[in-house]
Every structure is written in structure tokens, then in C-alpha cells.
Amino acid sequence: MRSTLTCRVAAGGLTLGLLLSLSMATPRCLWAEQGGRTEVARRPPMGWNSWYGFGCKVTDGLIRAQAEALVASGMKAAGYVYVNIDDCWQGQRDAQGVIQGNNNFPDQPGLAAFLHSKGLKFGIYSSPGPRTCAGYEGSFGHEEKDAETYAAWGVDFLKYDYCSFKGDAPAQIAAYKKMHDALVSTGRPMVFSLCQYGMDRVWAWGPEVGGNLWRTTGDLDYNYRRISEVGFGQNGLQRFAGPGHWNDPDMLLVGLGKMTEDENRTQLSLWCLLAAPLLASADLTQMTPQTRDILMNPEVIAVDQDPAGIQGRRVAQEGPLEVWVKPLGDGGKAAGLFNRGRSAMPVTAYFKDLGVGESARVRDLWARQDLGVFKGSFTAEVPKHGVVMIKVTSDK
Numbered sequence: 207m208r209s210t211l212t213c214r215v216a217a218g219g220l221t222l223g224l225l226l227s228l229s230m231a232t233p234r235c236l237w238a239e240q241g242g243r244t245e246v247a248r249r250p251p252m253g254w255n256s257w258y259g260f261g262c263k264v265t266d267g268l269i270r271a272q273a274e275a276l277v278a279s280g281m282k283a284a285g286y287v288y289v290n291i292d293d294c295w296q297g298q299r300d301a302q303g304v305i306q307g308n309n310n311f312p313d314q315p316g317l318a319a320f321l322h323s324k325g326l327k328f329g330i331y332s333s334p335g336p337r338t339c340a341g342y343e344g345s346f347g348h349e350e351k352d353a354e355t356y357a358a359w360g361v362d363f364l365k366y367d368y369c370s371f372k373g374d375a376p377a378q379i380a381a382y383k384k385m386h387d388a389l390v391s392t393g394r395p396m397v398f399s400l401c402q403y404g405m406d407r408v409w410a411w412g413p414e415v416g417g418n419l420w421r422t423t424g425d426l427d428y429n430y431r432r433i434s435e436v437g438f439g440q441n442g443l444q445r446f447a448g449p450g451h452w453n454d455p456d457m458l459l460v461g462l463g464k465m466t467e468d469e470n471r472t473q474l475s476l477w478c479l480l481a482a483p484l485l486a487s488a489d490l491t492q493m494t495p496q497t498r499d500i501l502m503n504p505e506v507i508a509v510d511q512d513p514a515g516i517q518g519r520r521v522a523q524e525g526p527l528e529v530w531v532k533p534l535g536d537g538g539k540a541a542g543l544f545n546r547g548r549s550a551m552p553v554t555a556y557f558k559d560l561g562v563g564e565s566a567r568v569r570d571l572w573a574r575q576d577l578g579v580f581k582g583s584f585t586a587e588v589p590k591h592g593v594v595m596i597k598v599t600s601d602k
């Protein structure tokens with residue numbers, strides 16, 4: 207029997223009411239309606255991931271220590287709630303095919319309970335292929351069993367990383383959908399993070415396989431060159447993001463690696479303007495005051511977490527100088543004035559480019575300071591590889 211339902215799909219800030227037939231089993235509709243797939247990531251997920259800081263040197267004890275530091279440092283209060291173990295936690299499967307943690311992770315349900323007792327959420331990692339990127343056991347052929355196991359452990363987030371899988375684009379899409387359906391069948395809401403490197407336009411089919419976020423590029427590196435290449439390269443993907451489904455330009459390297467204070471601010475500013483997931487990578491037990499201040503600036507984070515969920519875009523470029531804007535739910539505009547050059551330079555944001563009136567109030571979000579009312583444009587001296595991030599509101 208054919209039954210119908212109203213399926214609401216968020217697209218570019220607009221909500222479209224679509225009447226679709228259930229018997230057509232439209233994946234996008236199922237994604238929207240089943241298991242709260244939008245609700246589970248209505249705003250870009252925030253938390254911490256083990257990979258860039260620790261690689262395969264992860265243990266249960268290390269994860270617990272990071273979780274404790276997440277709470278003690280104020281990161282949790284700032285919104286960072288997911289604690290995600292990346293690759294290298296997997297052991298063997300038992301006789302029933304149930305995946306086990308390896309010697310470093312002897313008690314996954316216990317670890318989940320510990321995180322939950324701190325008000326945090328538990329993230330885990332697997333692959334649609336038989337092996338993960340680091341060569342550990344993947345989920346190929348065990349999707350249902352693994353989804354059930356994760357649900358039984360209390361997992362809240364799955365990063366599903368495209369390694370060792372053999373197949374063309376339709377086969378990949380089917381593999382991701384298979385795991386999504388298995389997750390939905392457990393009845394436990396879990397964020398589904400597609401790590402697929404932007405091949406085959408993952409942003410175009412990510413929502414249809416239930417993805418809440420999808421990596422749009424290959425891995426970052428511990429330097430400004432790669433981070434700026436990836437971050438500034440996201441322009442044009444804004445129409446594919448919205449509440450419940452986000453483009454993911456990879457994790458935050460703030461406080462890790464070789465970036466200067468200005469370069470770290472550039473990554474956080476750009477990621478927030480992009481409405482990107484904010485997954486910190488730094489060793490949270492060793493954060494400097496500067497790293498904390500950057501990761502926890504509430505006004506910058508609020509841009510990322512803005513309820514309208516609109517991904518920002520570039521509105522002006524002049525050589526190494528760029529201006530990006532992100533429309534906010536309250537009608538204001540967040541803007542980033544970026545200098546990718548090798549010395550300090552003035553950058554001008556024209557209000558007509560930002561979509562605000564001739565006269566507008568400007569607030570500096572990093573300094574958390576009102577700068578006054580400006581006519582037509584706003585100019586700031588921006589340091590090398592740096593940013594000035596502002597909120598601009600039409601002056602009525």
C-alpha cells in the first residue's frame with residue numbers, strides 16, 4: 207500500500223515542504239524522517255578527536271584524561287562535547303563476529319559510561335572497507351553487527367572512513383547507505399560522519415545516505431599552507447550544507463603543530479564562517495592560555511553554531527586579501543577579513559558585499575568589542591596570515 211508523508215528538507219537556509227511517496231523509499235526523505243537524522247546534528251558537531259594529536263598511540267586511559275581535561279578546561283562548557291576515538295582502537299572479532307576493542311581498549315561500554323557520566327558524548331571510528339586506513343578491522347560485511355555493537359556500547363558518533371573499499375561511486379554510495387540504515391535500525395541516534403575526501407562530489411550524495419557531515423578534502427597537515435589551501439578552497443560548497451548535514455574541511459589543528467597565533471585564529475575563524483564541525487585535536491591536558499582563548503572564544507563559536515546554519519562564502523578577493531561573509535539567524539552578518547599575504551595589509555569589507563545597509567554597526571568578535579557605526583565599508587589592518595573577524599548589523 208502506498209503511504210505518503212511530508213518530508214521537510216533544509217536547503218540553503220530555506221525549508222521546502224515536499225510531498226513524497228514512502229513506497230518510493232526516497233533516501234533523502236528517510237534521512238530526514240527516520241531516527242532524527244537532522245536533530246542529531248542540528249548544529250555543526252563540536253568536540254575532540256584523537257587522530258592529529260595521538261595517531262595510533264591511543265588508550266582508554268588517554269581518552270579518559272582528555273575527557274577530564276575537556277571538562278576542567280571549560281571546553282565542554284564552550285560546546286565541545288564529543289570525545290571521538292579515531293583509528294586504532296579495534297581488536298579482533300569474536301566467534302559471533304562481534305568487534306572487540308584491542309588491548310588498549312578493554313572496556314568500551316565502561317569508557318562510554320565514563321564519558322556519559324561527565325555529560326560528554328562518545329565517538330568511534332570504522333571503515334566501509336575490510337580494513338581501516340591504519341590497517342585495523344573495518345566493517346565490510348559486518349555493518350549490522352557493528353551498528354548493534356556500537357549502540358549497545360553507547361556510541362553517539364561514528365566516523366566512517368573510506369579506506370580499503372573497492373568499488374565505483376554507486377558501490378561506495380551503497381556502502382555508506384548500508385551503514386546508515388544499520389545505524390537507524392538500532393534506534394540509537396548516532397551522528398554519521400562520512401570521511402570520503404570529497405571524491406565523487408560526496409556533498410551531493412552525502413545527505414541521501416544519511417550523512418550528518420562529510421569530509422570535503424584529503425587530510426590537513428600541521429601548517430598554515432595546507433590549512434589555508436583546504437579552508438579557503440571550500441568556497442562554492444555552501445549550498446550543500448545546512449542543519450543536520452555539514453561540509454567537513456577536517457579537524458582543528460589549533461594548538462598543535464607549527465601555526466602562529468594569527469594562523470590559529472585564521473583556522474578557527476574560517477571554520478566558523480564555514481559552519482564546519484569543530485573537532486579540536488590539541489592535547490587538552492597541555493593547552494596554553496593562547497590555545498584556550500582561541501578555541502573557546504564564545505562570540506566566534508556562536509558564528510559556527512548560529513541556528514540558521516548557513517555556510518559562509520567568499521564575497522571579495524584582491525590578490526592575497528579575502529572577505530568572507532556568513533549570514534546569521536538574527537539578520538546580522540559575520541565577516542572575516544583575511545590576509546593570506548606575507549606582510550600586514552589593510553583589508554576593506556564593503557557593506558554592499560556583505561548585504562547590509564549603508565550604515566552599520568561593527569563588532570570585533572576576537573576582541574569582543576563594539577567598534578562603532580561605519581558608513582559603506584569597514585577597513586582593518588590585518589596581520590600576515592591573520593584575520594579580523596567582525597559582526598556587522600544594519601544601523602536602523
Ligand code: GLA
Binds near residue numbers: 292293339367424425
Ligand atoms: C584517514 C583520515 C584521518 C584519520 C586516518 C586514520 O587518513 O582522513 O582523518 O581518520 O585515516 O587512519
